Amino acid sequence: MEKLKLGVVPIKRTFLPMAAAVAQKNAFMPVIRQIKHDWVEIVDVDELTENGIAFTYEVIAPIVQKLQDAKIDALFLPFCDFGEESVAAGIASALKVPTLVWGPRDTEPNSDVTRGRDTQCGIIAATKVLARCGVTYSYIVSSPTDSEQFRHGFETFLRASMVVKTMKHLRVGQIGNRPEPFMSVIANEGELLERFGIQVTPIPVTTIAKYTDEILAQAGEDFQKACADYTARVDCSPMDSCQLTKMLGMKDGAAATQRAVAMKMAIRRALEEKDCACGSMDCWPSAVLLKGLPCLAVGELADEGLPISCEGDINGAVTLAILNACAMGDSSQFFADLTIRHPENDNAELLWHCGPFPYSLKNPDSPARLQDMYQRWELKPGDITLCRFDSIGGNYSLFAGEGHTTTGPETTGTYVWFETDNWEAWEERLVFGPYIHHVAGAYGAYADALREAARYLGITFDAPDAPGPKSLR
Secondary structure: OOOEEEEEOOEOOOOOOHHHHHHHHHHHHHHHOOOOOOOEEEEOOOOOOHHHOEOOHHHHHHHHHHHHHOOOOEEEEEEOOOOOHHHHHHHHHHHOOOEEEEOOOOOOOOOOOOOOOOHHHHHHHHHHHHHHOOOOEEEOOOOOOOOHHHHHHHHHHHHHHHHHHHHHOOEEEEEOOOOOOOHHHOOOHHHHHHHHOOEEEEEOHHHHHHHHHHHHHHOOHHHHHHHHHHHHHOEOHHHHHOHHHHHOOOOOHHHHHHHHHHHHHHHHHHHHHOOOOEEEEOOHHHHHHHOOOOHHHHHHHHHOOOOEEOOOOHHHHHHHHHHHHHHOOOOOEEEEEEEEEOOOOOOEEEEEEOOOOOHHHEOOOOOOEEEOOEEEEEEOOOEEEEEEEEEEOOEEEEEEEEEEEEOOOOOOOEEEEEEOOOHHHHHHHHHHOOOOOEEEEEEOOOHHHHHHHHHHHOOEEEOOOOOOOOOOO
């Protein structure tokens, strides 16, 4: 995934002291350079204006030109004092990218001896002008530079901006068709292209089968290393008694495991050839043609930053891409069925799928097995965000909520028990919203960032407690 390019343009008021503004800039710049620095490239304007702080009309054009040439994805307008609303609005309205406004909290009022910075006052004035100029902006409440409130807000903006960047250039590889019984996964490719610029690229299942055969025949070094790595982590001995392998013409469990690893490499090759950042796959209907099931491939590719949805779910693939962007490397994503309520905990739900969850999310205490060509393990403890991007009638929305893992009965496949504060509210939103039984999950708290991203994308954000129809009681 490419880095997020963030333009940073500090703003000050023309007649307020430069020294005080510079002091503020020197305080927050080192802080923001450390937040998600592996994923963010900061583009400053130091050479274009005095001390790299914008405050006169003449600097608007060169700043805009530099940031456009740099192809920034987002803009940060930190106010060092009251600021100049015309300068801030002139830059932001020309760039039309996600824009963050913030200023350090003022420490004292004016006195007969000194004048304060009036930062909060100026921001309230400037945001009115930004709105009038059609700028969609985010805001962090006036807060100290070294506060957790600022750091969390800044990181949330980065995550939201990465989602917006990803959606603008997203290509989804559609491997095969949807399974015939799954009407619920139907998506509108034309709307995705027209509304968001998302391109769905068909990839025949025969292409994956062909590439898999070629990788097996060549048995190159990368393939050998991939097989050794997987079998070192996962117990594949149950594959020796797998009836499916014999039905598909493979001589033993080792050959079936090798084919699954080759299939992973084949899917990656096909998606990369089409410049796709995610994919959807019909999976089990193509088992005979593929001579295997792709669960291993889907799980391993998720850990390689290439998430794939099951059962031909294109909107599910978009959901995975959204969550992958939002996580910014903090967690792989898993694609789950919402299946059953916990037998004893009314606020817990089983997140399950036959075997595609990524190994990196496995509970260290849960044995890892490959059985009947399905991966089998429980996911690790922790906080989880679930989300779903979907539509009906041209109206798109993004559902997202947070919860945590809990204990529950062991089951087959890959799974985790997920607890919320009110599962019935979740269930009602999912049933009455434009959603299906598939959700994407990642470890961490991303609902705030997803809410902000939805604003920039012009779609409805759906929280579990959002108003709407209720179940009959």
